[in-house]
Every structure is written in structure tokens, then in C-alpha cells.
Amino acid sequence: MSIRHLVKSVAVSGAAAICGVALVIGLSGAAGATQTSSLPSSDGNTTLTTNIPITPGTPYSSGQTVALNVVAGPLSSANLTAAGVPTSGVFYIEECTDVNGDPANLPTSPSTCEGDNLITVPKTSNGGFSENLTVYDLPDALTLGGTTLTGNSSCDVAPNQCVFAVLSLPFADGAAAFKAPHLFSAPFQVQIGPDGIDDGASPGDGTPEVSLAIALPLLALAGFGVWTIRRRRHLASQDSTTS
Numbered sequence: 001m002s003i004r005h006l007v008k009s010v011a012v013s014g015a016a017a018i019c020g021v022a023l024v025i026g027l028s029g030a031a032g033a034t035q036t037s038s039l040p041s042s043d044g045n046t047t048l049t050t051n052i053p054i055t056p057g058t059p060y061s062s063g064q065t066v067a068l069n070v071v072a073g074p075l076s077s078a079n080l081t082a083a084g085v086p087t088s089g090v091f092y093i094e095e096c097t098d099v100n101g102d103p104a105n106l107p108t109s110p111s112t113c114e115g116d117n118l119i120t121v122p123k124t125s126n127g128g129f130s131e132n133l134t135v136y137d138l139p140d141a142l143t144l145g146g147t148t149l150t151g152n153s154s155c156d157v158a159p160n161q162c163v164f165a166v167l168s169l170p171f172a173d174g175a176a177a178f179k180a181p182h183l184f185s186a187p188f189q190v191q192i193g194p195d196g197i198d199d200g201a202s203p204g205d206g207t208p209e210v211s212l213a214i215a216l217p218l219l220a221l222a223g224f225g226v227w228t229i230r231r232r233r234h235l236a237s238q239d240s241t242t243s
Contacts (some may be wrong), residue, residue, distance in 0.1 A: 003026050028197060037205035041186040042103070045074050046166070048185050050205060051132075058204030059157055059189035062137040065200065067130055068093070068164055068185060075127030075168055075181055076237070085168045085180050090120040092167045092177075094134060102159040103159040103188030108178050114138050114155075115148035118171065135190045135206075136198060143198040158208055161187040 032136035034054060039048040049067045073079075077087040098111035099105040107113055114136070121131050138155040139147035149155075155162035157226065164185040169177040195201055 005093050006038050030204050038076065039186045039206050040190060041184060043183075045071050046164075046185045048164075048178075048188060048206060050203065052203055054203040054206050056181060056203050057207060059191045059201070059208065060135045060204050060206045061193045061200045061202040062140070062190055062204045063193075063198035063200035064142070064190070065132050065134055066164075066206075068133050069130045070166060070183060072124075072128035074128035074168070074183055075123075077123075077125045078169055079124075079126070079127065087123060087125075090122055092170055093119040093121065093131070093133065094165055094171060095133075095138060096165045097138070097149070097164050098161045098163040098184075098187045100159045102198070106163065106184055107165060110148070110177070111150040112153045113148070113165055113171060114140075114144065115171060116140075116144040116146060122172055123168070133142040134200075135162070135188070137190050137192045140198065143187045153192070157189045157191055161189055163187050 010228055023210075035052055035053065036050045037056060038050075041047070047069045049069060051065065071205040075091065075110060094110075094113040095117055096107045097105075098107070101232045117134070117136060119131065119133060121129050136144065138144075139149055139153075141147070154160045164184040165178075166185075167177045167180065168182060169180045171177055185207075189208055190206070193199065
């Protein structure tokens with residue numbers, strides 16, 4: 001490769017790095033922009049939606065309220081009847097752990113779900129509903145008083161992501177409740193705010209913060225690219241002067 005081609009390649013790389021830095025800053029909400037957000041599950045059956053302005057690219061704040069929206073169909077009366085589950089009564093919702101946000105690590109029993117924040121919602125014929133829920137950094141002794149999570153289970157930030165489990169049978173039914181028709185929200189992250197209490201004072205969109213460890217190498221590459229462009233122009237100017 002000639003020096004001219006090398007310089008051109010580095011310059012292009014620098015320009016790309018500048019774009020990458022801009023993207024990282026935008027994703028991290030570094031400019032302080034606020035907006036509402038939606039976090040859909042991979043199967044499209046549930047969506048977590050913020051109903052107040054938030055800072056994008058930051059975890060939910062413990063005590064923050066989000067709306068859980070469940071689509072019609074999967075938990076419909078027809079599907080419950082086919083599974084031998086009562087169509088009357090309520091759906092049961094709890095916040096649970098989902099290590100690494102991996103479907104393989106979704107709960108299969110109540111042991112990694114927080115019984116102290118159980119929410120019930122009347123069953124609907126089509127299975128769809130919307131309900132406001134409070135997210136907590138678990139385990140939470142401050143507001144919930146104790147915890148029903150077993151062992152060292154926790155749900156806060158990576159790798160200890162959280163999910164909401166929506167069951168058609170009570171959590172008290174154990175593993176059987178997770179074999180009956182049920183749904184999970186998208187995995188999300190939540191952390192205690194700087195005030196140390198569950199007041200949701202620093203609301204986010206449930207996603208992890210973009211680390212400066214990602215941005216700094218891009219900034220360095222961008223700076224080198226800009227220097228290369230200037231150097232190339234300087235050499236070109238000298239060549240035109242001496243010719």
C-alpha cells in the first residue's frame with residue numbers, strides 16, 4: 001500500500017471514529033436529553049414503557065414507575081382453557097432475576113422472584129392489559145422490608161438483570177405456575193438513586209450506561225485521524241509550492 005493510500009485510509013478511519021463517538025455520546029444521554037421510552041420483549045408480547053421524562057442510556061431508578069403492557073392473545077381465555085388453567089381470577093406479576101439477561105436464565109420457579117412486590121391484575125378474555133408497576137433494586141430491605149429471593153440472588157445492574165414475570169397461576173404453585181401460560185418482560189437494569197432511597201428520583205430507560213471505556217479509544221482514533229488529514233494537507237501545500 002502506498003503512503004498516499006495509507007494516509008487516506010487512516011483519515012477515513014478517523015472520520016468513522018468521530019461518528020462512533022457521536023453515537024456513543026448520544027446513546028449515553030451525555031447531552032442530558034430526556035424522553036419517554038419503550039422496552040419491548042424479544043417475543044413482542046410485552047413492553048415496558050416509561051410515563052415520565054427519563055435520561056436515556058441509564059438504568060431504571062429504584063422506586064420508578066413503569067407501565068407493563070401485555071398484548072392480547074398469549075394469555076387469552078382460549079389459551080388458558082386449553083392448558084387447563086382457570087380463566088377467572090387474576091394474573092400474578094413479580095419482579096425476578098435474569099442473570100445476564102439471558103432467556104436460558106429466566107426463572108422456572110418462584111425462588112428467584114420477589115414475593116414482597118406481588119401485583120395482581122384481573123384476567124381479561126383476550127389476555128391483554130396494561131398495569132403500572134414499581135421497579136426495585138433487589139433485594140430491597142428499605143421499602144419491601146425483606147426478601148423472598150433465595151441464596152445470593154439479586155437484581156440490579158449487569159450481570160444481574162431483572163424481568164417481570166406474568167403468570168396465570170399463583171407463584172405459590174411453584175414450578176407448575178411457570179409451566180402454565182406465562183410471559184416475561186424484556187430484561188432491564190435498575191439501581192438505587194444517589195439519594196439512597198426508593199423514590200425513583202433519577203428515572204432512566206432500564207438500559208445500561210455506555211462506559212467511557214468505549215468512548216475514549218474512539219476519541220483517540222478520531223484525534224489521530226484529524227491530525228493525519230491536517231498533515232496530508234500541509235504536505236500537499238509544500239509540494240505545490242516547490243513545484
